[in-house]
Amino acid sequence: MSATTLKTRIGEPDIECRYPVIIGEDRVIGQAYRWHRDWLVVTSEGEHNLRRPPKGTKGIDMAAAYLAEEYAAGRVTAVALDLVLAEAPQPLNGPVPLLHPRMPASPRNIAGAKTAFAGLTEHRWRAVLHGFPGSDNPWCLLCELCGWSGVRYWSHHRGRNGNPPSAHRHEGGCIGEDKVRALIPAYQK
Ligand SMILES: [Zn+2]
Incomplete structure (x- = not known):
């Protein structure tokens, strides 16, 4: 990591266990989550799979560093944490499908x-x-x-x-x- 890397903090996860990666007071530069052994980020540009973190690195830290670099390079934009929270998934009242949408029906x-x-x-x-x-x-x-x-x-x-x-x-x-x-x-x- 370079000395110019933006300082980030990790917010509370939503009910899908997606962690907002925050700069400054309340600007979210992306959300990070784990799926099996991979870590993925969701940004203004969509979803990107970072794959497995290198040995000794936490996936969330890898994701936060990636997002900080993308943001510093102007490749992603930030949104207000309030907006992310307002758009967070909510529990359903009715029944859910048997399998998560990412799970193949094997x-x-x-x-x-x-x-x-x-x-x-x-x-x-x-x-x-x-x-x-x-x-x-x-x-x-x-x-x-x-x-x-x-x-x-x-x-x-x-x-x-x-x-x-x-x-x-x-x-x-x-x-x-x-x-x-x-x-x-x-x-x-
Ligand atoms: Zn209980």
């Missing part, structure tokens, strides 16, 4: 998605934006026990060695682990 993905949705139902979660994105991609879920919604990863919801996942469902406390265990039969086996 037999393996369809089977994985069915397993995941069965697990969500069993554990009282609801997908509110997209279908199954894969085990290690961010997935916006709503907790049916308390109404919290946010980004989760299916790999954290599967449980380990035949055991149910942690009764600590998400940050913010939920309804308390004892009540979670009482409400969900999988914890009573």
Whole structure:
């Protein structure tokens, strides 16, 4: 990175886990997100895949440095953070498709998605934006026990060695682990 690189900061992610990369007070030069092992950026010029970060570099840092260079070179324009927040995706009330739009409808993905949705139902979660994105991609879920919604990863919801996942469902406390265990039969086996 050159000494002239603009100083950036990373804002709060939206419900698709896209991080705004901000310069100055509130100017967004792009949004960065991970899809499987790749990092992608969305700018005024559209979407661009930066691929995997080099070893030892965080993907978000790679993306922020890329965006700073693009902005400094005049290749992308900035928008106000307020506008980005106003246009952020919102949870849907209705059902979502089985698969995330980026997930090919392969037999393996369809089977994985069915397993995941069965697990969500069993554990009282609801997908509110997209279908199954894969085990290690961010997935916006709503907790049916308390109404919290946010980004989760299916790999954290599967449980380990035949055991149910942690009764600590998400940050913010939920309804308390004892009540979670009482409400969900999988914890009573
Ligand atoms: Zn909850």
